[in-house]
Amino acid sequence: xxRYVLMVLLVWVISLASxxxxxxxxxxxxxxxxxxDLTVTCGQTSTDKPLALxxxxxxxxxxxxxxxxxxxxxxxxxxxxxxCQRWDKFKSTCYYQSKCTFYPSEQTFVQTTCEKFDDFNxxxxxxxDKKVEQ
Numbered sequence: 001x002x003r004y005v006l007m008v009l010l011v012w013v014i015s016l017a018s019x020x021x022x023x024x025x026x027x028x029x030x031x032x033x034x035x036x037d038l039t040v041t042c043g044q045t046s047t048d049k050p051l052a053l054x055x056x057x058x059x060x061x062x063x064x065x066x067x068x069x070x071x072x073x074x075x076x077x078x079x080x081x082x083x084c085q086r087w088d089k090f091k092s093t094c095y096y097q098s099k100c101t102f103y104p105s106e107q108t109f110v111q112t113t114c115e116k117f118d119d120f121n122x123x124x125x126x127x128x129d130k131k132v133e134q
Contacts, residue, residue, distance in 0.1 A: 050075040080109035
């Protein structure tokens with residue numbers, strides 16, 4: 001019984017001592033906190049990278065294979081899709097694919113699409129950037 005009381009007392013003293021002087025800080029990415037000779041800098045965590053999921057956009061039923069994959073990027077509640085905008089079904093070729101760029105500091109995507117396409121030369125003449133909103 002004496003051992004049990006001593007053990008409980010020891011655990012209580014250790015837990016009390018560990019909470020003395022505890023301080024919680026919440027820093028934004030890039031923010032710096034300094035106190036005395038201690039400097040803490042908040043870096044970008046791996047959760048700030050968007051998740052990329054691939055899916056077949058154009059499927060060949062005859063050969064049972066994917067001809068072109070689109071990629072959907074998600075970050076928190078934002079979604080941006082890179083997909084073929086100009087598909088030639090006779091040549092099974094994508095002439096223009098939209099593009100998603102993620103900006104971690106802004107926590108947003110910018111999607112680049114083709115606004116004006118030259119069908120004769122199969123090239124994009126005018127691109128358009130659009131911020132992906134919630």
